[in-house]
Amino acid sequence: MDHDDRALPLTRGQLDIWLAQETGRSDTEWQLGVLVRFDGAIERDLLERAIRHVMHEAEPARAAIFDQDGTAYQRIADPDVEVAFYDLSDSHHPVQEARRIAASIQGTPMAATGPLYRFALFRTWTDEFHLFGCFHHIVIDGSGITLLAHRIATVYAAIAANEPIPPAFFGTLQDLVRCELDYEASTDYSDDHTYWSQNLPRDSESNYRLPDAADDGEPYSPAPPVRLDPVVLRQVQHLSETWHMPRSSVITAACALLVRGWYAEGSEVVLDFPVSRRVLPESKMLPGMVSGALPLVLRVPPATTVTDFCAHVDARIREALQHQRFPVHSLERKGHPHGSERRANRVSVNFMPSKMTMDFAGVEASASFTNPGQVGDFGLIFSGAGDQLFLSTAGTSGPLSHHDTATIARRLERLLGALAADPGRRLSSIRLLDDDEQAGLDRWGNRAVLTEPAPVSPSIPAMFAAQVSRVPDAVAISDTARSWTYREVDQAAERLAQRLTHGGVGPGQRVALLLARSAEAVVAMLAVLKTGAAYVPIDPSVPASRIAFVLGDAAPIAAITTAELRPQLAGHDLLVVDVDATAVDSLPGTALPEPASDDIAYLIYTSGTTGTPKGVAIPHGNVTRLLETLDADLELAGQVWSQCHSLAFDFSVWEIWGALLYGGRVVVVPDAIVRSPEDLHELLVTEDVTVLSQTPSAFYALQTADTLRPELGRQLKLEAVVFGGEALEPQRLAPWLQGHEGFPRLINMYGITETTVHASFREIFESDVDSITSPIGVPLAHISVRCPGAGHVQLTDHAGGHGLQPCIEHEEAEVGQRHPDRAGDAVDIALENLA
Numbered sequence: 001m002d003h004d005d006r007a008l009p010l011t012r013g014q015l016d017i018w019l020a021q022e023t024g025r026s027d028t029e030w031q032l033g034v035l036v037r038f039d040g041a042i043e044r045d046l047l048e049r050a051i052r053h054v055m056h057e058a059e060p061a062r063a064a065i066f067d068q069d070g071t072a073y074q075r076i077a078d079p080d081v082e083v084a085f086y087d088l089s090d091s092h093h094p095v096q097e098a099r100r101i102a103a104s105i106q107g108t109p110m111a112a113t114g115p116l117y118r119f120a121l122f123r124t125w126t127d128e129f130h131l132f133g134c135f136h137h138i139v140i141d142g143s144g145i146t147l148l149a150h151r152i153a154t155v156y157a158a159i160a161a162n163e164p165i166p167p168a169f170f171g172t173l174q175d176l177v178r179c180e181l182d183y184e185a186s187t188d189y190s191d192d193h194t195y196w197s198q199n200l201p202r203d204s205e206s207n208y209r210l211p212d213a214a215d216d217g218e219p220y221s222p223a224p225p226v227r228l229d230p231v232v233l234r235q236v237q238h239l240s241e242t243w244h245m246p247r248s249s250v251i252t253a254a255c256a257l258l259v260r261g262w263y264a265e266g267s268e269v270v271l272d273f274p275v276s277r278r279v280l281p282e283s284k285m286l287p288g289m290v291s292g293a294l295p296l297v298l299r300v301p302p303a304t305t306v307t308d309f310c311a312h313v314d315a316r317i318r319e320a321l322q323h324q325r326f327p328v329h330s331l332e333r334k335g336h337p338h339g340s341e342r343r344a345n346r347v348s349v350n351f352m353p354s355k356m357t358m359d360f361a362g363v364e365a366s367a368s369f370t371n372p373g374q375v376g377d378f379g380l381i382f383s384g385a386g387d388q389l390f391l392s393t394a395g396t397s398g399p400l401s402h403h404d405t406a407t408i409a410r411r412l413e414r415l416l417g418a419l420a421a422d423p424g425r426r427l428s429s430i431r432l433l434d435d436d437e438q439a440g441l442d443r444w445g446n447r448a449v450l451t452e453p454a455p456v457s458p459s460i461p462a463m464f465a466a467q468v469s470r471v472p473d474a475v476a477i478s479d480t481a482r483s484w485t486y487r488e489v490d491q492a493a494e495r496l497a498q499r500l501t502h503g504g505v506g507p508g509q510r511v512a513l514l515l516a517r518s519a520e521a522v523v524a525m526l527a528v529l530k531t532g533a534a535y536v537p538i539d540p541s542v543p544a545s546r547i548a549f550v551l552g553d554a555a556p557i558a559a560i561t562t563a564e565l566r567p568q569l570a571g572h573d574l575l576v577v578d579v580d581a582t583a584v585d586s587l588p589g590t591a592l593p594e595p596a597s598d599d600i601a602y603l604i605y606t607s608g609t610t611g612t613p614k615g616v617a618i619p620h621g622n623v624t625r626l627l628e629t630l631d632a633d634l635e636l637a638g639q640v641w642s643q644c645h646s647l648a649f650d651f652s653v654w655e656i657w658g659a660l661l662y663g664g665r666v667v668v669v670p671d672a673i674v675r676s677p678e679d680l681h682e683l684l685v686t687e688d689v690t691v692l693s694q695t696p697s698a699f700y701a702l703q704t705a706d707t708l709r710p711e712l713g714r715q716l717k718l719e720a721v722v723f724g725g726e727a728l729e730p731q732r733l734a735p736w737l738q739g740h741e742g743f744p745r746l747i748n749m750y751g752i753t754e755t756t757v758h759a760s761f762r763e764i765f766e767s768d769v770d771s772i773t774s775p776i777g778v779p780l781a782h783i784s785v786r787c788p789g790a791g792h793v794q795l796t797d798h799a800g801g802h803g804l805q806p807c808i809e810h811e812e813a814e815v816g817q818r819h820p821d822r823a824g825d826a827v828d829i830a831l832e833n834l835a
Helices: 012-022 044-057 094-106 142-160 173-184 187-199 230-243 247-262 281-285 306-322 328-335 339-344 405-421 435-444 447-451 460-470 486-502 519-530 544-554 620-634 651-660 677-686 696-708 730-739 766-770
Strands: 031-038 063-068 071-076 083-087 117-125 128-136 268-275 292-299 347-351 356-360 363-371 378-385 388-394 475-478 483-485 510-514 534-538 558-561 575-578 600-605 615-619 640-643 665-668 691-694 720-723 745-748 760-764 783-786 793-801 821-829
Touching: 012 071, 012 173, 012 328, 031 094, 031 142, 044 083, 044 117, 044 142, 071 173, 094 117, 094 128, 094 363, 128 142, 142 356, 142 363, 173 187, 173 281, 187 328, 230 247, 230 306, 230 405, 247 268, 247 292, 247 306, 247 347, 247 378, 247 405, 268 306, 292 306, 292 328, 306 405, 388 405, 435 447, 447 783, 460 486, 460 519, 460 620, 460 651, 475 486, 475 519, 475 651, 483 486, 486 519, 486 558, 486 575, 510 519, 510 544, 519 534, 519 558, 519 651, 519 665, 534 544, 544 600, 544 615, 600 620, 615 620, 620 651, 640 651, 651 665, 651 691, 677 696, 691 696, 696 720, 696 730, 730 745, 730 760, 730 766
Parallel strands: 083 117, 268 347, 347 378, 475 665, 510 534, 510 558, 534 600, 558 575, 640 665, 640 691, 691 720, 720 745
Antiparallel strands: 031 128, 031 363, 063 071, 117 128, 268 292, 356 363, 378 388, 475 483, 600 615, 745 760, 783 793, 793 821
C-alpha cells in the first residue's frame, strides 16, 4: 500500500472531538482503551508482526492531525508500530500490575501529530498474556477497534500456520472522508437535518442538579462492573417480549426515570445515546472514527403509565436510529451557544456488545474496553447478554457521579422491578427510595413540623412595643441625616398611623409604600402595621409599568410617598400621604387595632422574570417566627444591622425587623454607598455594623475592597454575614476566610419570598471553599423541606411548614392557607448520613 500524505478534511464527528479538546476538555478523555486477555501462551514476535501488518492496512487508524492556517486537517502517518513488552510473571499481582500500567498509558496524552495509538504486551503468567491497545477517538471508534482486533487474530493465525494472509477489505482514509462528504450532499442528510431540527432538546430541557466533580479515580475508565439481578432481568425480558421491543429499550426507560428521580426537574429528560452511525455496508469495514452520540429526548409526564412510557422510549430510540448519521451535536452548537455545556450535564447510556472473543491460532482471547468513549461527563455502560448483564459506570462529574456502581445498580434494579411488576401504574407512583431512606429524608427535611399546630407568635407592632418599653432611648435607626431612638420611631409611626386611620385605612387593607430606602420609610412601614393594614413596598426606580401593575393588582387604599415621588402615582385613585408631612398632631387620637399573628403584614411582588409578577402576602407571625427561630443561632439582641436593600426585596424584611424587634440598630445605607464596595467597607467600620446581609455578588466586590485595605478590615466589628438572593459560590470566599479566620460567621440562607425570606441555614467554613455547589444547609426549625428524589444529590426542594405563604393574584384569594411550594435551588444530601 502506497504511503499517502495528502491533507484531508476532518469529518464532522472528528471535528466535534477536536473542538472539544481545543476548548479545554481533557486530552485523555478521548483515548479509548481495550485490554485483550490470552488464555494460553502467545508468540510475541508473531503478535507484533500481526499488529504491524494490520495497522499498515488500517489507514484511518493511522491518521494524524495537523493545523494549517487555523484549520485542522488529517493525513496518513508513518505506519511503523512499536509494541512495548512487560514481563510481569514474577510480580505478586501481575494482572493488577498490567492494568495499572495500562491505565498509565491511557492517561498519558498523545500528540495530535501522531501516532495516535499505542500497544503494550504483558506476560502475566507463563501461559497467560494481556495485550493493551490505546487509540485516540479522533481516528477510531469502538467498532473500528473491534475490526482491528478480529483482523489481528486472523493475520496472527495465518502467519502461525505459514499460510497466505487473507485480504482485509478495509476502507481507506479517503473512503472515510468521501463517505461523510457524500452523505452531506445527499437527500438523506436533508431529511435527517429536518428531523433533528424539530427534535432537539428544548432550551428548558431538564435542569440537572450537579454535584461537584469527584477528584479520585481514573475519570474515563469504567468502574468494576456489577452484575444485575438475574431474577429482575428475566422479568424485564418477559415484559419486553410481551411488548415486542428490545430489552434495552426498557432498561433505557429505567435509566431515564433514575436520572429524572435523582436530579432533573421538569417533564423532559435528555440522555446521550451512543450510536455506530455505520448504516451503509461500506462503513462497516472502516477502521476509523464514524460513531457519534444522539440526544434521546424523552417526555416524562407523571401521569403516564409504565407501558406508555416504555413505548415512548422505544419509539424515540427507533426514530433516532433512523436518523443516526446526522452530526446532531454540531446542530446543537449552532442553535444553542451553551449546547456543549448542557450536553456535558447529560448521562450517557451505552449498550456494549457481549464480550469480544477471538481465536489466535488456537489460543482463546477475550477483550474488554477500559474506556469505551462517548460517556460525556458520566456514563452508564451495560455489557453482556441474557441473565449475564453487567452495569459499569464511567466519569467523575455530572449527574450520578457521586454514587458507586453498586448503589446505582441497586436503584436501577428497584426501578426495573417496579416497571415489570405493574406496567399499568403511573410513573408518579414509582419510588426510588426504600422505607429507611425515605424516613431519613423526612427527618432531615423536618417533615414532622407539618403535623404540629402552628404556634401563635406576636405581631410586629407588639414585639416593637416591647422594645420601646425596654430601651426607649436606645438608637433604633440611623442614616446620614440623623439618628432615631425607639421612642422617636414609635411616636412618629403613631402619628402617621393616626393620619392613615383618619383617611380610612384599617385592618385587612393595603397601603403602598413608594419610598426609597430611608429612616422615614421604616417609620412608614411600622405606621401601616399599627393600623392593622399591610404594606406593599414599591421601588421608585422601577418602570412606570411595574408601578401600575402592582397598584392595579394589589389595589391599595392609600399610598405613602414623598413630594418628589408623588407624580409617579398620578392617575391612580387612592389616598396619597406625604411621609414628610408632620401636621397630624391636631388629629384626634384613635385607638389603633392590635394585629393578630395571622393578619397580613406585607405584600411583596416577585420579580416576574419567569412570568407575571405575583404578590406574596406574609402574616405577622411568619416574620416574628422566623426571627424567633434564628435568634437561637445568631443571638439577635442588640446587634447593629446594615440596611442595603430595596424595601421591595424581602431581604429588607430581615434587615429591618431583625434589628428593631430585638433592640438593635438599623443603619440605613445610602444608594451611593451601597454601589461603592470601598465606601461600604468604610461605613461598616465607622457604624460598628455587626450583621451584614448581602447578595453573594455584592459581597465578592466588598471582599476585594477588604483585601485592598487589610488594616481597615481588621477594624470590622462584624459578627455575621448573611448571604441570600442568589446562589453562593463558596470557592470565591477563600480570600475572606483567610483574612478573617473564625470571625465573622458566614451564613448561607436559602429562601424564596413565599418562605418568608429564609428557609434554611448553613454556616460556611474554610473546608467549603473547594466546592462550586451552593450549600443551603438544613431547614429552619419551623420549615419543612420535601425532597422528591434521592441520594447524595442535588434536588429541587419543596418548602412548607409554618413560614410559607402562597402567591395571590386577587384580593379575595385565601392568603392564610399553607401549602408546599416549589423552589429552584439545590439540596445536597448523603443518604448514609440521614439514618
